[in-house]
Structures are given as C-alpha cells and as structure tokens.
Amino acid sequence: MSKLKIEIITAERVVLQDEVDMVVAPGIDGQLGILPHHVPLLTSLQLGELRLKKGSEEISLAITGGFLEVQPDRVVVLADAAEREEEIDVARAEQAKKRAEERLSFRTGEMDLARADVSLARSLMRLKIAEKRRRKKG
Amino acid sequence: MSTIRLIKRRIKSISNTSRITKAMEMVASSKMRKAQQRVLASRPFALKMNELLGHLAAQLPPGEALHPLLEHRSPQRIGVVHITADRGLCGGLNANMNRRAAAFMLEQKVPVSVVNIGRKGREFMVRYGRDVRAEFTALGDQPGLLDIAPVARIVIDDYLSGRVDQVYLAYTEFVSTITQRPVIQRLLPVEPLHPGGTYLVEFLYEPSPAAVLDRLLPRFVEMEVYQAVLEHISSEHSARMVAMRNATENAKELIEDLTLTYNKVRQEAITKELLDIVGGAAALG
Numbered sequence: 001m002s003k004l005k006i007e008i009i010t011a012e013r014v015v016l017q018d019e020v021d022m023v024v025a026p027g028i029d030g031q032l033g034i035l036p037h038h039v040p041l042l043t044s045l046q047l048g049e050l051r052l053k054k055g056s057e058e059i060s061l062a063i064t065g066g067f068l069e070v071q072p073d074r075v076v077v078l079a080d081a082a083e084r085e086e087e088i089d090v091a092r093a094e095q096a097k098k099r100a101e102e103r104l105s106f107r108t109g110e111m112d113l114a115r116a117d118v119s120l121a122r123s124l125m126r127l128k129i130a131e132k133r134r135r136k137k138g
Numbered sequence: 139m140s141t142i143r144l145i146k147r148r149i150k151s152i153s154n155t156s157r158i159t160k161a162m163e164m165v166a167s168s169k170m171r172k173a174q175q176r177v178l179a180s181r182p183f184a185l186k187m188n189e190l191l192g193h194l195a196a197q198l199p200p201g202e203a204l205h206p207l208l209e210h211r212s213p214q215r216i217g218v219v220h221i222t223a224d225r226g227l228c229g230g231l232n233a234n235m236n237r238r239a240a241a242f243m244l245e246q247k248v249p250v251s252v253v254n255i256g257r258k259g260r261e262f263m264v265r266y267g268r269d270v271r272a273e274f275t276a277l278g279d280q281p282g283l284l285d286i287a288p289v290a291r292i293v294i295d296d297y298l299s300g301r302v303d304q305v306y307l308a309y310t311e312f313v314s315t316i317t318q319r320p321v322i323q324r325l326l327p328v329e330p331l332h333p334g335g336t337y338l339v340e341f342l343y344e345p346s347p348a349a350v351l352d353r354l355l356p357r358f359v360e361m362e363v364y365q366a367v368l369e370h371i372s373s374e375h376s377a378r379m380v381a382m383r384n385a386t387e388n389a390k391e392l393i394e395d396l397t398l399t400y401n402k403v404r405q406e407a408i409t410k411e412l413l414d415i416v417g418g419a420a421a422l423g
Contacts, residue, residue, distance in 0.1 A: 009183045011283040011361055012176070029345060042190065043344035044353045067354060069190060078186055080283070080357070 002036045006052060008061065008077045015082045016061070022053040023075050025068050034070055041070040047121055049129055050077065060085045060133065062126045085133040088126050097123035142407065145400045149393055156389030162227070163382035169279055170315070170375035176280065177312070177368045180361075187361055188331055191354060195330035197347040205348070206298055207328050207355045216250045217271065217302035218243065219293060219325065219363060221309040221370045222259030224275055228378035231310060231318060232258040238320035239308045240266070251302065253292060255367060271296070279371060283364050290360040297326050309366040310373040316380055318373035325362055328355060 003019040023034040026048025034041075045066045052059040066079035100120035103112060195208065220239050222232045236259060243250045251269040254260035260273045272292050277285050296302045305326040311319045343350055 007182075009186060011180050011183045011364055013179045014182055027344060028349075032344075039342055040340065041342040041344060042194070042347075042350055044350050067190065067350070067357075069186075076186060078183060078190070 002073070004034065004036050004075055005073060006075045006077070008050070008063075008079060008082050010066075010079050010082050015079070016059075016084065018052065018054065018059075020052040020054040020059070024051040024053075025077070026050065026063070027068070032068070034075060037072050038070050040072070041068070043068050045077070045079070047118075047125060049125065050079075050082070060129050062088060062129050064122055083126070085129050088130045090127065090130045093123040093126040093130070096120075097127065142400065142403055145396055145403065149396050149400065152389050152392050152396070156386050156393070159382045159385040159389065163379055163386060166375045166379035166382060170372060170379055173279065173368065173372040173375055174312075177365075177372055180365060180368060184361055184365055187354075187358055191328070191351075191358055192331040193341070194347055194351045194354065197341070197343070198351070205351055205355060207294070207326060207359070208330070210327050211303045213248055213303040215248055215302045216246055217253065217293060217296060217305040217326075218250055218322075219253045219255065219289065219305065219307050219309075219366075220259045220263065221307070221366055222254070222256035222262075223370075223374045224257040224277075226258065227381060228374055229381035231374060231377040232256075232262075235259065235308065235310050235320045236262040238322065242306070242308065242322050243268070251296075253289060255289060256370075277367070279375075281364075281367060281371075283360060286364045286367060287360055290356065290363050293326065293363070294356055294359055302326075307363065307366045309370045310377075312369050312372040312376065315376045318377055323366075325359060328358060 003021060004023060005018075006020050006023060007017050008015040021035075025032045025034065026046050028044045028046050032043070045063060045068050047064050050061045050063050052061075062083045062085070063077070063079040064081045066077060066082075069076045069078075096119055100116045100123060103116035104120065198204070218239060220235075222235050226232065239252075239259070240262075243252075249269065251271045252259075252263050253271050254263060254273040255275075255277065257275045260270065260275065263270050272289075274289055293305050297305060304324065306322050307325045308320070308322045311321045313319055
C-alpha cells in the first residue's frame with residue numbers, strides 16, 4: 001500500500017515530517033480523513049486533534065488551526081501552532097484552563113469573553129490529547 | 139611621577155572596558171547564531187504560505203471583487219511598520235534604519251503614521267514628532283508568532299477601516315555577518331506571487347477559494363511581519379558582534395600604545411634619578 005508523505009509546519013519550525021497511511025484532520029467543516037491518492041484539496045483547519053495512522057501506531061498532535069494542502073502523495077499542514085502529544089505541557093494547559101474558566105465566570109467585556117472561550121477550548125483540547133496518550137501508555 | 143600613575147590608571151580602565159566589549163561580542167555572536175537558525179526554521183512555512191497564496195489568488199474568478207487586503211487603493215494615508223532594536227551598541231544599525239525610514243517618509247506626499255517595533259525607532263519617531271500609532275518594545279530575542287500577531291492585527295484593522303491605504307515594512311535585512319541593509323518593502327495591499335508551473339492541478343477547495351483566502355491573508359501578513367522581525371534580530375546581533383569586536387580591537391591598540399608610553403616615561407624617570415645620584419656623588423667627591 002502506498003504511503004502519504006506528511007509535513008507539519010509552523011512559522012517557528014518544522015514540527016514533523018513522516019510517511020503515514022492515513023491523516024485525520026479537523027477541517028473547518030468537520031473531520032477530514034485523507035488516504036493516499038486523495039484528490040488535491042486545500043482547506044482551512046480549526047482547533048483540534050490531528051491524527052496520523054502509521055501501521056498499528058497512531059500519532060496525535062494538537063493544532064490550533066491552520067491550513068491543509070493535499071496532493072495525491074503528499075499532505076502539508078500549515079499550522080498556527082502544533083504540538084506533538086509528547087510535547088504538550090500539561091501543567092501549562094491546566095493553568096490556562098483555570099484562568100480561562102475564571103475569566104468566563106467573571107463576565108467582563110465581550111472581547112475578553114471570546115478570548116477566554118478560545119483559550120479554554122485550546123487548553124481542553126491539549127489536555128484531552130495528553131490524557132489519551134497517558135491511557136495508551138499506561 | 140604623577141604622569142606615570144595617570145597612564146597606569148588609563149591602561150587599567152581601558153582593559154576593563156575591553157573585557158566588557160569582549161564579553162558582549164561573544165554573547166552577540168551566540169545570539170546571532172540562534173537568530174539565524176530561527177530565520178532558517180521559519181523559511182519552509184513562508185515558502186509554502188507564498189505558494190498557497192499565489193495559487194489561491196490565481197483561482198479567483200476575474201471581475202469579481204477582490205479581497206480587501208488585495209485591493210489597491212489610491213493612497214491618502216500611509217502606514218509604516220518600523221523595526222529597530224531596543225538597545226544600542228550595535229554600530230550604525232539603528233541610525234541607518236531610522237535615516238532610511240525618515241527619508242522614505244519625507245518622500246511621501248500624504249501623511250504617514252508609524253507602528254514601532256523596538257525602542258530605538260520609537261524614540262526617534264517621537265523626537266521628530268511623527269504620528270506613532272502603536273509601539274511594541276521588549277519583544278526579546280526570540281519572539282514567537284504570537285508576539286507578532288498584535289502588530290499584524292493593528293495594521294490589518296487600520297487598513298480595513300481605511301485609516302491607511304498602504305502599509306510598508308521597514309526593517310534591516312540580514313545580508314551577511316558584516317553587511318546589513320535597511321530595506322522598505324510593501325506589506326499591504328498583499329501582492330500574491332504568480333504560481334509556478336507545478337500548480338496546474340485542479341484543486342478542491344473546502345469550503346471555497348474565497349473562504350480559504352479570507353483566512354489565509356491575515357496569517358500571511360502576520361508571517362511577513364514575523365519574518366521581518368527575525369531578519370532584524372539576526373542583523374542586530376551580527377551588527378553588535380562586529381561593533382564590539384572593533385571596540386575590543388581598538389582597546390587593544392590603545393593599551394599597546396599606552397604601555398609603550400608608560401615604559402618610556404618610567405625609563406626616563408629612572409634615568410633622571412640615576413643622573414641625580416651620579417651628579418650628587420661627583421659633587422661630593
């Protein structure tokens with residue numbers, strides 16, 4: 001079976017370069033599963049989990065939005081921020097979650113609320129992925 | 139006697155200074171190396187971004203209204219994002235950038251407002267009574283894209299609301315360790331590159347080319363500012379490294395000269411004393 005080359009790039013670094021069997025990405029209109037020989041596609045991504053299947057192994061990354069380009073044998077993800085599951089800073093995510101929840105309960109300006117919402121969603125997603133990894137290992 | 143002490147004191151003081159400049163040189167050179175790595179690390183993203191943008195822009199049906207960030211308007215007001223260092227002691231880097239930006243602003247026939255990144259540029263613009271729209275200082279040596287996003291936000295908002303009709307980036311381009319060049323480059327409206335030949339495949343867009351472009355353009359602007367800041371940081375550290383190396387070398391030369399003078403004066407004093415003694419002995423005998 002042919003493989004998909006995947007590159008995950010942020011403005012600061014190349015996060016991951018690999019060959020995988022399948023990519024599942026959080027597309028703007030819902031989850032997207034991509035297998036080799038997919039039609040060329042360009043879409044934006046939303047906050048979520050990006051999963052890569054490689055044999056029996058599954059790699060999971062937290063991304064906070066970005067763009068996905070698919071060519072028949074190649075997938076490029078331009079992420080705003082991306083972390084591999086093992087890179088997720090659980091303590092930081094917990095803190096961010098607490099901060100965001102506090103801010104939401106105090107109800108300040110509308111801008112603040114929106115920001116707290118986004119930040120809450122981000123930390124929850126990171127925690128979810130980190131939790132999954134812990135269970136997988138344990 | 140007193141000249142000898144004075145010379146000695148100067149030698150001591152200069153050698154202290156040279157120790158500091160030497161240390162600064164080494165710090166700057168390690169920071170420069172890191173900064174260069176960051177420029178390189180951000181390049182794949184920038185290339186891909188450019189490629190996608192060029193490709194998307196080519197997909198838009200002609201005749202349809204362009205995205206506001208792509209649309210050319212006749213400039214009534216111009217914005218400049220002026221990037222300088224927070225600190226000095228980096229040769230002519232800040233002065234050159236300020237001079238270049240000031241010359242550019244004087245050329246314009248319409249009012250110009252400035253968004254400053256870096257303290258040195260802000261001080262300059264404030265001193266000359268320029269319209270400083272916003273200022274960002276103390277971004278540090280390793281800013282992330284998140285630190286730059288607010289800059290892009292302001293610029294994009296101003297552009298969309300019609301406060302400015304063109305925006306330029308003024309930053310110091312890193313040519314090599316010894317050469318840095320102040321440049322001014324247009325940021326807005328965005329000018330997509332024409333797609334290369336590899337991109338002729340039909341693409342599927344989710345949800346539509348316009349929608350993807352709508353999300354891509356602000357990111358593109360952010361990335362352009364980010365890249366300029368990274369270039370500037372590389373330039374700053376290499377300029378500082380070279381400046382400090384020159385300072386250290388000058389100090390070394392000064393110390394050599396002064397040591398020579400010191401020895402001469404000391405020898406003269408000894409000779410004079412000897413003559414006195416010999417003269418005195420002769421008078422007694």
